[in-house]
Amino acid sequence: GDSVTQMEGPVTLSEEAFLTINCTYTATGYPSLFWYVQYPGEGLQLLLKATKADDKGSNKGFEATYRKETTSFHLEKGSVQVSDSAVYFCALTARGGNKLTFGTGTQLKVEL
C-alpha cells in the first residue's frame, strides 16, 4: 500500500538557518503530494502541494519539489523564524483518490 516516510525529529535550528525536512513516498502511479503544518495547540493546515512530477509547491517561504525519479518531496526554507516552530506532516493521495496517507510528522523548533 501507499506510505510516506519522513525524517525523524525533533529538529532544532537557530533563527535564519536553512531548513530541510526529508520526505519520501511509496505509491503506485502519480500521487498528489502535500505538506501540512500543525502549530502548537492548533489544527492541521495545508502548507503547500504538488500534483504532478517536477511541480514545485510554495507558500510562506517554504518550497517542495515533486521528484518522481527519487520519489521525494523534501520541504525547504531558506531562513526559518521562531514562528515556524510546529510539526510538519508530509502526505499523499493516490491519483484520483481522496484518502490522505500521512508521514509520522517532524517537529521543528526554532530558537533565537
Next chain:
Amino acid sequence: SAVISQKPSRDICQRGTSLTIQCQVDSQVTMMFWYRQQPGQSLTLIATANQGSEATYESGFVIDKFPISRPNLTFSTLTVSNMSPEDSSIYLCSAQGGLVYNEQFFGPGTRLTVL
C-alpha cells in the same frame, strides 16, 4: 477555502461512556473524513463519512466502536463508544470537494482524554 468547526474542542470522559463529536462545514462539500491522532503519533484515517449511507471504515476501525452519521453535505458526527483510556486522542474532521478539488481542509480537532 472551507472553514470547519468541531464541538466539543476537548473533553474528559470516564471509562465505559460514549462521546459524540460534531463537525460543521461552512459550505457544501463532497466528502468528509474522520481521523485520529494519538499522542505523539501521526494521523490515521478512521472512516469516510458518506452522505445518506453508511460510513466506509478503514482497517482496524468498526462501526460499533465509531458510529458515524452524515445527514447532509455540511455536517457529520463521530461517536466514540464504550471508551477506554486507549481512546485518548485528538479526533479531527476534514472536508474535501468544495471549490478546490483534491484539497482537504481540517477542523481544529477534539482533544479527548479518557480516565
